[in-house]
Amino acid sequence: MVIGSLSVRLLVRESRTLKDKRQVVRSVLDRMRAAFNVSAAEVDTHDDVKLVTLAFAAVGFETAAVQSALQKIADALRVHPVAEYLGSEVTVGSEVV
Known part of the structure; x- marks a missing residue:
């Protein structure tokens, strides 16, 4: 597994209040x-009001598949119309159960 x-990390420039964010x-x-x-x-x-830190977790049978899924999420967030992409960090590890 x-x-x-x-x-x-995303920047929401148009956010004026926590409710907007x-x-x-x-x-x-x-x-x-x-x-x-x-x-x-949100972690x-x-x-x-303007800075967002989100975390995503994925589980799979192959490292490549998990890395690919997480990369697709990062790519989707890079082109988000409202939130500006500031950066990301990916961690993938395997664990035997």
């Missing part, structure tokens, strides 16, 4: 969960 995680975060998380069948959550920068 291979477990991978992706941590992504939450709407964008909810939209992004719902789209990514539905499109890629991954677990996702940091909760009180910053």
Whole structure:
């Protein structure tokens, strides 16, 4: 079994309040969960109105498949119309169960 995680930082320039930010975060998380069948959550920068830190987790049988899925998520976020992609970090490891 291979477990991978992706941590992504986004900038929401148009956000003026935490409510504005939450709407964008909810939209992004719902789209990514539905499109890629991954677990996702906002994990940091909760009180910053413009900065978003999201994490995604994927599980599979092959390292390449997990890395590919996480890379596709990063690519989708790079072209998001509202949130500007600032960077990401991918971690993929295997665990025998």
